[in-house]
Amino acid sequence: MIALKQVSKIYRTKDGLVHAVAPTSLRIEEGDVYGIIGQSGAGKSTLLRMMNLLEKPTSGSVVVNGVDLTGCSKKELRKARQSIGMIFQHFHLLNNRTAADNIAFPLEISGVPKKLREKRVKECLEVVGLEDKASSYPSQLSGGQKQRVAIARALATDPKVLLCDEPTSALDPQTTQSILQFIRDIRERYGVTIVFVSHDMEVIKQICNKITVMDRGTLVETLDLNQANPKPRTEIAKLLIEKSSESPIGATAYV
Amino acid sequence: MFDQLISLLPEIGYAIAQTGIMLLISVTSAVLFGIPVGVFLYFTGNSQLFERPLLFRVTNYIVNTVRSLPFVILLVAMIPLTRIIAGTTIGPVAAAVPLSVASTAYFARLVEQSLREVPKGVIEAALGMGATHLQISWKVLLAEARSGIVLGMTLTTISLLSYSAMAGIVGGGGIGDLAIRFGYYRFQTDVMIFTVILLIAIVHTIQFIGNTLAKHLDKR
Numbered sequence: 001m002i003a004l005k006q007v008s009k010i011y012r013t014k015d016g017l018v019h020a021v022a023p024t025s026l027r028i029e030e031g032d033v034y035g036i037i038g039q040s041g042a043g044k045s046t047l048l049r050m051m052n053l054l055e056k057p058t059s060g061s062v063v064v065n066g067v068d069l070t071g072c073s074k075k076e077l078r079k080a081r082q083s084i085g086m087i088f089q090h091f092h093l094l095n096n097r098t099a100a101d102n103i104a105f106p107l108e109i110s111g112v113p114k115k116l117r118e119k120r121v122k123e124c125l126e127v128v129g130l131e132d133k134a135s136s137y138p139s140q141l142s143g144g145q146k147q148r149v150a151i152a153r154a155l156a157t158d159p160k161v162l163l164c165d166e167p168t169s170a171l172d173p174q175t176t177q178s179i180l181q182f183i184r185d186i187r188e189r190y191g192v193t194i195v196f197v198s199h200d201m202e203v204i205k206q207i208c209n210k211i212t213v214m215d216r217g218t219l220v221e222t223l224d225l226n227q228a229n230p231k232p233r234t235e236i237a238k239l240l241i242e243k244s245s246e247s248p249i250g251a252t253a254y255v
Numbered sequence: 256m257f258d259q260l261i262s263l264l265p266e267i268g269y270a271i272a273q274t275g276i277m278l279l280i281s282v283t284s285a286v287l288f289g290i291p292v293g294v295f296l297y298f299t300g301n302s303q304l305f306e307r308p309l310l311f312r313v314t315n316y317i318v319n320t321v322r323s324l325p326f327v328i329l330l331v332a333m334i335p336l337t338r339i340i341a342g343t344t345i346g347p348v349a350a351a352v353p354l355s356v357a358s359t360a361y362f363a364r365l366v367e368q369s370l371r372e373v374p375k376g377v378i379e380a381a382l383g384m385g386a387t388h389l390q391i392s393w394k395v396l397l398a399e400a401r402s403g404i405v406l407g408m409t410l411t412t413i414s415l416l417s418y419s420a421m422a423g424i425v426g427g428g429g430i431g432d433l434a435i436r437f438g439y440y441r442f443q444t445d446v447m448i449f450t451v452i453l454l455i456a457i458v459h460t461i462q463f464i465g466n467t468l469a470k471h472l473d474k475r
Contacts, residue, residue, distance in 0.1 A: 052383050081385035092380040095475040096399055106384040108394065137474040157384070 001193045002028040007060030009046050020046045022217045033194045035208030043217040048197045052084045065160050082110045085154030089166040091146040093138040099149045100134040106157045124152035144175035164196045180207050213237040260445050273347040273428035277419045284355035285362040285411050293366025294392050321360035326418045329353050350427025358415050365407030369400040402473035409465025413458050
């Protein structure tokens with residue numbers, strides 16, 4: 001579903017070159033809920049953002065849903081992006097649009113006629129349980145509600161892939177649980193492939209079936225939570241996974 | 256004291272109409288040209304969208320140059336160009352040409368500033384959905400910055416009213432010109448007081464309309 005081949009990202013700053021992501025390859029299969037975990041600055045968000053080319057890789061290729069994003073034209077890229085949904089830590093909703101109009105936004109962009117748009121917006125509002133907030137503006141919604149609108153917006157165009165960039169990191173534990181539940185429902189209902197970036201192992205463990213640990217721009221190791229009793233080998237993975245866990249890994253993982 | 260004022264009523268009405276023409280033309284130009292120039296400045300200076308350092312620098316330089324000229328100088332310096340565009344160099348329509356140039360540069364800068372206030376993440380989200388640059392301009396940037404742009408428009412209009420007082424130099428007429436000709440040159444203090452009150456009332460009205468509209472448009 002998603003294949004990164006030797007992608008790297010180098011930033012040019014005043015103090016010289018920063019290697020955010022070293023040449024990295026990664027395959028994510030259809031239906032996976034794939035977690036990328038690492039400490040701040042490990043390059044996990046950069047890696048995620050390369051999956052829809054919001055971040056242009058310095059080298060390597062990105063293939064999503066059979067389309068080589070790094071090799072296609074701008075027009076083809078825009079088309080491909082319409083089937084890749086994304087949600088963010090800080091929601092990034094349009095503040096001058098109501099919840100319903102925010103969800104309609106990606107549909108307007110892809111030229112869906114008004115009638116169909118309205119129908120689809122209604123469906124998506126139902127999925128995230130916000131039918132009664134259709135005409136509310138983001139400033140009138142709580143953090144969790146805003147993220148639900150963002151999820152509905154990401155879903156509107158019926159994407160094959162949903163990229164989640166720390167979507168629960170600005171939310172309290174209880175709201176985090178409800179957002180995770182919505183993401184699970186969506187995965188079940190639409191069979192979307194999900195990539196989930198977080199620094200919080202508790203969250204990743206609950207939702208992902210595969211985890212990749214990232215440290216200083218490289219993939220350190222990948223664990224399949226479907227396997228019985230997966231054991232992290234590297235120090236950083238142990239630090240992130242075992243120190244944070246009260247319950248054994250995989251016990252609550254969504255499969 | 257106010258007898259003379261009554262005999263001047265037709266003159267006053269004429270002056271208001273002249274100021275109206277000058278404002279109408281120059282505010283329209285500011286909207287028609289200032290918004291695209293502001294958006295252009297924003298896009299060419301933004302690494303996320305359409306970064307073109309050379310184009311940005313050239314446009315930026317032109318806008319700064321126009322804005323650095325005192326309006327009286329611009330008014331006189333532009334006379335040859337005014338003749339080409341308006342066909343004449345006297346009257347309110349002719350005065351509207353340099354007014355339009357000044358207002359376009361001024362408003363373009365205010366538009367650019369308002370657009371910079373739009374959170375980068377929102378633009379990124381739209382890019383991630385496959386929006387074109389035109390869609391981002393309309394549906395994201397201008398839509399999200401609309402209340403700031405309305406306030407910028409208000410500011411521009413009020414500055415234009417002030418600039419238009421200098422239009423008398425090229426025979427443009429208007430309220431400011433009336434104040435100078437009667438109130439100052441002829442020592443008719445009543446005319447001076449009247450025009451000052453009139454200008455204060457106009458400015459307050461414009462600001463009130465602008466504030467109300469901006470508040471209504473702002474859902475952030």
